[in-house]
Each structure stands twice: as structure tokens, then as C-alpha cells.
Amino acid sequence: MGQGRAGETAGYVxxxxxxPRASLVVTATIVGATVAPGFGAAQPRPxxxxxxxxxxxxxxxxxxEGIILVGGQGAVVVFDALFRDxxxxxxxxxxxxxxxxxxxxxxxxxxxxxxxxxxxDHFDAPAVLAHLxxxxxxxxxxxxxxxxxxxxxxxxxxxxxxxxxxWPVEGERDLLDFGTVRLETLNLHHGRGRSPTVQxxxxxxxxxxx
Numbered sequence: 001m002g003q004g005r006a007g008e009t010a011g012y013v014x015x016x017x018x019x020p021r022a023s024l025v026v027t028a029t030i031v032g033a034t035v036a037p038g039f040g041a042a043q044p045r046p047x048x049x050x051x052x053x054x055x056x057x058x059x060x061x062x063x064x065e066g067i068i069l070v071g072g073q074g075a076v077v078v079f080d081a082l083f084r085d086x087x088x089x090x091x092x093x094x095x096x097x098x099x100x101x102x103x104x105x106x107x108x109x110x111x112x113x114x115x116x117x118x119x120x121d122h123f124d125a126p127a128v129l130a131h132l133x134x135x136x137x138x139x140x141x142x143x144x145x146x147x148x149x150x151x152x153x154x155x156x157x158x159x160x161x162x163x164x165x166x167w168p169v170e171g172e173r174d175l176l177d178f179g180t181v182r183l184e185t186l187n188l189h190h191g192r193g194r195s196p197t198v199q200x201x202x203x204x205x206x207x208x209x210x
Contacts, residue, residue, distance in 0.1 A: 084124045110131075112183065114203055118142070118149055125152070
């Protein structure tokens, strides 16, 4: 469960700068938001890959810990943003207008969606399933717990073929390669001593060379 003020947000844009290492670590909580409407507005698909616009890398904070990262080479990564009602007292993403459950055309579509853990302010199985059904190019990565919740909805084999469960041993990493996106998942505790243990992932991502 992340932190944040209660209420709906539509997000704000922040720049993504290239550093000495072409990667971005997404492990921390982001608090606060200013509304920037229309974040999910569908854009017309270009006639050909050569005509496709190449947006400058940027990040879009949605709510709670939900982020969209637009990197190079058309790589788009969604973090902890496929959820609906969330948890009382925590931010939720506005559902007015297009949402991530609709077809996403901007920058060529979502390359990868990840959820750090299965709590409802980070992950919602029906929302993930809806996104994967309407966005056939998206891959999804989360914990074994979250993937089991998704599998319980009886998705088709074509959907599950794009789903990966990751739960590395603490101190180690899973390395996953999705072409324009390379992902390393880390086992991060979600409060030691909790029973049962909450599977929780940190993410180190390289998105189109960023």
C-alpha cells in the first residue's frame, strides 16, 4: 500500500533525464498531484512506423504510485496504475474519459505494465485483464500472488502468454527482456514480520535506451 492524499487525480507530467546509467529505479512512493486532464486520450495510429512521432522521454504521475514512463524507441511502461477503487484514504485515478483499460495508441501502445504487489491501490485483476484484452501488444509482470488473482478470472491463453510472474530470492534479481524494455525485478519487503508475507517487487527498468 502506498501513500498519498485521498481523492481522484488525473496526473502530472515530469521530465525524464538521461543519466550516466541508462535506467530508472521505481521503488519509492510519490506523494501529491496536480491535475493534467486528458492523459489517456487516444491518438490516431500513424500510417506507418516511419510516420510515428518520437515523443521526448517523460514520466506521467497518475495517483498513489501509478506512473507512466515514455522512453525511447516507442517504449511505454506503466507502473502500479491498473487499479480501480483502490483503498479508502488513498489516491485513485480519475475514470472520467479514456482510461488505461481502453486501447492505448499514444507512442505506439503500452510495451509493459507492472504491478509491485497485489494490494488494490496498486493492482486490480479485472483492470489488468481489461487492459490486456484491449491492448494485445502489452506484456504484464507482477508477483506470483497477483498473477494467481489474474489467472482466477480465466483469461484466454493468448492473454496469459503475455503475463509473467516474478518473485526472486531476496538479494537477487529476475532479469526480463521485452525488446525495447529490459526489466529487473527485486524482492523488497512490504513490512517485515507481516503474516502472511506480502510479495512486493521493486523495478529497475531500461526503456528504449533510457
